[in-house]
Amino acid sequence: MAFFKKFLQKISNDDSSKGSKGPPTETAYFGTVKADPNFNAQNDAAKLKKAIETKGVDEATIVEVLVKRSNAQRQQLKAAYQQSTGQPLVDALKQALKSDFEEVVLALLMTPPEYDAFEMKRAMKGLGTNEAVLSEILGTRSNKEITALKNSFKEVYGEMLEEDIACEIKGHLETTLVALCKATRTEDRNIDDGAAKSDAKALFEAGENRIGTVCSVLIDILTNRSEAQLSKILQYYGQLSKDGLAKDLEGELHGSFEDCLMTLVKSAWNKPAYFAEKLQLAMKGMGTNTDTLTRIIVSRSEIDLLRILQEYKRMYGKSLQEDVLKETSGDYEKILLALCGTQ
Numbered sequence: 001m002a003f004f005k006k007f008l009q010k011i012s013n014d015d016s017s018k019g020s021k022g023p024p025t026e027t028a029y030f031g032t033v034k035a036d037p038n039f040n041a042q043n044d045a046a047k048l049k050k051a052i053e054t055k056g057v058d059e060a061t062i063v064e065v066l067v068k069r070s071n072a073q074r075q076q077l078k079a080a081y082q083q084s085t086g087q088p089l090v091d092a093l094k095q096a097l098k099s100d101f102e103e104v105v106l107a108l109l110m111t112p113p114e115y116d117a118f119e120m121k122r123a124m125k126g127l128g129t130n131e132a133v134l135s136e137i138l139g140t141r142s143n144k145e146i147t148a149l150k151n152s153f154k155e156v157y158g159e160m161l162e163e164d165i166a167c168e169i170k171g172h173l174e175t176t177l178v179a180l181c182k183a184t185r186t187e188d189r190n191i192d193d194g195a196a197k198s199d200a201k202a203l204f205e206a207g208e209n210r211i212g213t214v215c216s217v218l219i220d221i222l223t224n225r226s227e228a229q230l231s232k233i234l235q236y237y238g239q240l241s242k243d244g245l246a247k248d249l250e251g252e253l254h255g256s257f258e259d260c261l262m263t264l265v266k267s268a269w270n271k272p273a274y275f276a277e278k279l280q281l282a283m284k285g286m287g288t289n290t291d292t293l294t295r296i297i298v299s300r301s302e303i304d305l306l307r308i309l310q311e312y313k314r315m316y317g318k319s320l321q322e323d324v325l326k327e328t329s330g331d332y333e334k335i336l337l338a339l340c341g342t343q
Contacts, residue, residue, distance in 0.1 A: 031302040032309075032341040035070035041080035044069070048077070049085060052096045059101065059331045062093075066108050067338040071302060074109055100290045100332040104339075107298040113148035116141070117156055119295055120149065121164075129168045131256035133295070136278065138180040139263035140271060146183040172215045173257045179223040186226040196229060200236035203245065213252045222264045230268035272307035275300060276315055279308070283327040290328070293336065301339050309340060 044065050051058035051065075066074060081089040093105055107115055116137055123133035138146065153161045162181045166174060199221050206217035225233065237245045249261055266274040275296050282292035300308055312320040324336050 030304040030306040031300075032305045032339060033067065033070060033301040035073055036068055039069060039073050039076075041073070041076040042084065044077045045081040045084050045089075048081060048089065049092075052092050057096050059097075059334075062097075062105060063331070063335045063338050066105060067335065071108070071111060075111065078109060100294065100328075101330065101335060103290070104294050104298060104332065104335050107294060111152070112299065112302075113145070113152035114156065115299060116145070116149040117153040117161075119299075120153060120161065121157055124164055124168045131169065131173060132259060134165065134169070134177055135173075135256070135260035135263045136295075138177055139260060140267045140274070143183040143185060143187060146181065150181065150183070171257070172219065173260055175216075176219050176223060176257065176260050179219060185224055186229065188226055189228045191228055191232050193232065196232040197236050199225065199229075199233045200240060203233070203237055204240040204248075207248055207252045215253075215257075218249075218261060222261055227268040227271075230265070234265065234269060270311070272304050273311040273315065275304075275308045276312040276320070279312065279320060280316055280323070283323050288327045290332070293324070293328070297336055297339050305340065 047061055047065055051061035065077075069077065078089045081087075081092070085092070090106060090109055093109075094102065097105060107118075110118060119133055120137060123130040137149070141149065150161045153159065153164075162178050165177050165181065169177060202217055203221060206214035221233070222230065234245055241248055243251075246262065246265060249258060249265070253261065263274070266277070278292060279296055282289040282296075296308075297305065309320050316323075321337055321340050321342075324333060324340065328336060
């Protein structure tokens with residue numbers, strides 16, 4: 001959190017003429033996992049069958065096969081395994097594996113929308129709700145990804161995501177998450193400078209410049225503006241507030257609602273840095289939050305994990321792999337390191 005306080009303070013106070021086009025458009029591939037050019041689903045299915053049936057289970061082969069295939073190839077592999085053995089690959093692996101290693105393997109075999117839906121459902125299952133997971137997923141996905149997530153949620157669980165959220169969450173956080181669920185957020189990369197100034201002023205007037213906070217204004221702006229536009233709003237806000245939006249939000253709000261809005265702010269400015277911070281916090285102190293490690297590393301492995309690795313090194317002075325080695329062990333450690341790649 002300390003890094004982001006300094007980081008957001010710095011960019012909020014940047015000259016407003018800089019970065020007027022928002023974060024750079026990224027066309028290059030920043031995933032660590034790539035498709036195997038020599039992929040053969042039937043051969044891979046046979047390798048996995050042998051690995052599963054080997055006495056003690058051949059975990060190294062399971063890692064080798066799954067990590068070096070794209071998600072689309074893994075879906076073909078699942079179909080080939082079912083066809084050749086008559087048993088779903090997921091069922092066979094559930095019987096053969098255990099613990100955190102099993103969690104990663106099963107996550108890799110889901111499509112990205114299925115995995116997001118699974119994580120959202122798990123966050124709302126049983127007593128209590130893990131609001132941080134809901135905010136992380138809905139606050140960092142594109143409209144297309146959120147729509148796919150909702151469709152998968154309905155298909156797998158027979159329920160509407162918005163309705164589940166409304167049952168589990170109340171107040172301003174519910175309003176924010178349901179707004180994000182609509183998947184109607186502007187994604188235009190063109191920046192409206194005048195609108196950015198106006199929104200920055202509205203945010204300032206709604207919070208820091210009055211007694212009490214008009215949360216509806218915060219929610220409306222942060223859930224509807226594009227990430228590029230929000231970046232510009234952050235810069236203009238810095239000209240109105242000596243502390244910047246991040247610190248002002250901390251002073252005005254609290255709990256899960258604050259965390260949700262902070263997710264939107266951080267993600268808009270530097271999404272890889274946001275995920276790097278979450279990974280570091282998952283390994284900081286006593287115990288390791290393996291759910292967070294697994295979710296972020298798997299879900300970003302074909303999107304921007306290379307960028308996350310770069311930000312992690314820049315922010316904490318050591319590689320993510322170093323901390324994974326220190327905080328995890330066994331086959332779980334090996335599969336996470338394989339997904340991260342060498343650096």
